[in-house]
Amino acid sequence: MAEIDNKDLIEYLLRLGDSTLVLGQRLSEWCGHAPAIEEDIALTNTALDLIGQARQLLSYAGELEGSGRDEDALAFLRDELEFHNLTLTELDGGDFGRTVLRVLLFAAYQVVLWQALQRSTDARLAAIAEKSLKESRYHLRYGADWVVRLGDGTEESHRRMQAALEYLWSFTAELFDRDEVEARLAGVVPASDSLRSAWEGIVLPVLAEATLPVPIAAGCLSRGKYGIHSEALGPLLAQMQFLQRAYPGGNW
């Protein structure tokens, strides 16, 4: 097997770590705003798991980089174009329906990804995957449970879930888009396009149960993981990074 270039692995870890961090931040926005206290707690607990996963991934990226940037520096001191999260994770949360649908779509992606990464030749990445998989399965159940309840619910909840699906579905193509970074990491990480059928195997039965027809795939391909973002990421980072930027090095 060819020698792995650390730059490729760092790039891959940033895609993973930034995606979990950014969605963790998005879900944290529900703290105090969810329709019931149980959902408030569920969403923020899910956020906490995702941020914990991000810490592992970004710490590893920082160590490989070797220039002294730790998880905090990577989270709080990088600008928008340096974030390599999937666009799906940064979009405005919208209503509760869109939020739980995104939990389903992303958790299903994480479950199939962690399953593959458990077998990575990189022992540390495999260990992070093994641990995170258990958590992502709980997120997936939560998302699936709500998507079925709301999709197969009232006329209004069904209408809103269908609208959420039309919106979010067009950003899912990016999840399975592979590039040369992944190709060079063959053996260490799975090819993104190889994950699609397992992901559909999880997501499509849930959508069917929820009586939500799958939209026709959009012609666009979002490119967040290459650092090209929607307008939603800037305000999210502004809020997330404000304290550390205003009071550099501040901690408590």
Next chain:
Amino acid sequence: MLTIAQAWAVLHQVPDPEIPVLSLCDLGIVRDIRRHGADLQVTLTPTYSGCPATEVIEASVRDALTAAGAGPLRLSTQLSPAWTTDWISEEGRRKLREYGIAPPEHRAETSEDGWQILHFTPLHPACPRCGSKHSERLSQFGATACKALYRCQDCREPFEYFKPI
């Protein structure tokens, strides 16, 4: 200088910061203690990735062992094998029940194919107060990520359930 056995005995007394009725050893997060020359090497396995108690646990391990005269310490974190509720001791399960938290009812799933997201059998953990299995789930997540919220339909009391993971 502490022996390995003494170090284990010390950590058997250190409570988990979120569920203080359990010790770190009851929870199974102390994986290994060994000597490296004069240093005592302690290996910990965190429960959930985002568990906010992780840093507190490291600090309390350090404090307890230092206070017991352990000398130089090396703490390390080991992610694999991933922590599982299967590692909670019998003693820990009994303490959980007495504290009002239902312990995990079955072993955590280990195989990928024994797992489904739809139409899974609803679980009715035994109420830690009255023992009734007539319980209903209120929320998949409780006050911490490791617990779900249930209510006993016989004694009507809400209770937390430690989820198998």
